[in-house]
Amino acid sequence: MPSSAVPLYRIREMAQSTNEENLIPYQYYTSEAECNIEIKKSKLGGRGLFACRPIKQGSLIFANKPLVVGPRADCTGVFCSVCYISSDSCYPCEKCQINICSEECKFSPDHVKLCNFVIDNWKIKSNPQNNLDISNILIYLHFLILSENKKSILKIYQKDKTKNIQNQIKSLENFKNIIPPDQITFIHMIEELLKVNSFRIANSVDNKKIPLRGFYPLSAFLNHCCVPNTRNIFRTDYEMAVYATKDIAAGEEILTCYTGLLWCTPARRVQLYKTKRFWCTCSRCQDNTERGTNLSAVKCLLRKDCVGVLLPIQPTNPTTDWKCDMCHANVSSEQISTIHSVLGSLVGTIDLDDQFRLESLVLERLAKFVPYSNQIFVDLRFRLAVKLGFADGLKLNELSESRLSLKENLCRGTLRVLAALGVGDAHLRGLVLYHLHAALAERARRYPDLYEELKSEIENCIEQAYHILQGDISAPPDLELRHRYLGPGCDKPQEEKFFILDK
Ligand SMILES: [Zn+2]
Ligand SMILES: [Zn+2]
Ligand SMILES: [Zn+2]
Ligand SMILES: [Zn+2]
Numbered sequence: 001m002p003s004s005a006v007p008l009y010r011i012r013e014m015a016q017s018t019n020e021e022n023l024i025p026y027q028y029y030t031s032e033a034e035c036n037i038e039i040k041k042s043k044l045g046g047r048g049l050f051a052c053r054p055i056k057q058g059s060l061i062f063a064n065k066p067l068v069v070g071p072r073a074d075c076t077g078v079f080c081s082v083c084y085i086s087s088d089s090c091y092p093c094e095k096c097q098i099n100i101c102s103e104e105c106k107f108s109p110d111h112v113k114l115c116n117f118v119i120d121n122w123k124i125k126s127n128p129q130n131n132l133d134i135s136n137i138l139i140y141l142h143f144l145i146l147s148e149n150k151k152s153i154l155k156i157y158q159k160d161k162t163k164n165i166q167n168q169i170k171s172l173e174n175f176k177n178i179i180p181p182d183q184i185t186f187i188h189m190i191e192e193l194l195k196v197n198s199f200r201i202a203n204s205v206d207n208k209k210i211p212l213r214g215f216y217p218l219s220a221f222l223n224h225c226c227v228p229n230t231r232n233i234f235r236t237d238y239e240m241a242v243y244a245t246k247d248i249a250a251g252e253e254i255l256t257c258y259t260g261l262l263w264c265t266p267a268r269r270v271q272l273y274k275t276k277r278f279w280c281t282c283s284r285c286q287d288n289t290e291r292g293t294n295l296s297a298v299k300c301l302l303r304k305d306c307v308g309v310l311l312p313i314q315p316t317n318p319t320t321d322w323k324c325d326m327c328h329a330n331v332s333s334e335q336i337s338t339i340h341s342v343l344g345s346l347v348g349t350i351d352l353d354d355q356f357r358l359e360s361l362v363l364e365r366l367a368k369f370v371p372y373s374n375q376i377f378v379d380l381r382f383r384l385a386v387k388l389g390f391a392d393g394l395k396l397n398e399l400s401e402s403r404l405s406l407k408e409n410l411c412r413g414t415l416r417v418l419a420a421l422g423v424g425d426a427h428l429r430g431l432v433l434y435h436l437h438a439a440l441a442e443r444a445r446r447y448p449d450l451y452e453e454l455k456s457e458i459e460n461c462i463e464q465a466y467h468i469l470q471g472d473i474s475a476p477p478d479l480e481l482r483h484r485y486l487g488p489g490c491d492k493p494q495e496e497k498f499f500i501l502d503k
Helices: 005-016 109-121 134-144 148-156 167-173 181-197 265-276 333-348 360-369 375-387 401-421 427-446 448-469 479-486 494-502
Strands: 026-029 035-041 047-051 060-064 068-071 198-201 212-215 230-234 240-244 253-256 309-312 322-324
Touching (some): 035 060, 047 253, 068 134, 181 198, 181 265, 230 253, 375 427, 427 448, 427 479, 448 479, 448 494
Antiparallel strands (some): 026 035, 035 047, 198 212
């Protein structure tokens, strides 16, 4: 059984070695006998995780518990510091001023530990403002209360030393006279650490928790690729489990994707540079068609009647010219940026919540600039596919026939893009398969005579979706139930199977 104690212990050994060379390789065992992965120098920079043996698609590579979990940097509003429920009824603890939602959370070991630390170390009583917002620096407080042993491993991780002032630093200003200087220095170090090493924790859509991020001692070694070979699952205790989305050969690097999989190359690269401080040069980034998906393509407006699309000539160069694939005319990167900002503001006006009456005017204007292969349309199709049948007042059984077919087609379109990108059993694929299954199952519920015809695809979709999403806190709540009733091997009569969908 993989346990977080194992990697923590080994990583501590690495930290205690002062010689960088001695830090590698470090091997991680998933069982007594079998070495699964090792930490080695990576061509991508720094260290990375590598397969020690062939790893089969769908298998668990490793799991690790977070060293620290806390709110994301952009988190706003009032929330409980213990259970992370967002609620206006949260109130500050009279001793430490940290927000809690209930007596239960107040007397939880988590709060007591924070509370004691703040009372013992911070001049909280002499605070004249009396309304300090500790929520903003909560994640740093969690690092401060770590044992010295655990703190010692932090020094082996990469830090972002570019010193760009973030909102968090501004809020730290208010704490200057409250937190001792050595702790302020420590907080700055943690900020540099989190900038490049934290993972967003995908939460369930219907629980009322705030957006969270975590620092994972082993996952932090995962390098990025725009066509990753893994997917992440976050369990209810925030444990992060990493699964193979395709077969991985011995010696191959284990890679994750820090951006959206459906984003086009310019969008991914800028985001990676802004958040993680590097310019990706993976094979997808070097291919201007992104494996034939043309996600970044813009319509050629240079010649009248030209039906070609513009693509970057050198996609890894941010100032590259773009070239039409039909008339071969060139456009500068500045002109492309102008088009992108127009598109951005157009997309900003689309309201998906507006009962899906996607303003046809906006879509028409978008279609003047970009082909349907562009990521803007790919993203809209995906969001609509997921929303149809799963929004208030627009449940599956309330969808018109045409909207039900639309949902099915949108799912199939998104699956085609994911297949072309070669991302294997990515999390996103699991989600889209779940929605395709839901659309097909709803059709079979309406027309029981069609069930035999649809049965194998329904079973196949929910089976795959289940294997990809199982155990994830952001998975659809009825995934388990649908898999049990509509997956392969269920011997319940047809009416009973669909009874669960009637509810
Ligand atoms: Zn609470
Ligand atoms: Zn307290
Ligand atoms: Zn890339
Ligand atoms: Zn052209």
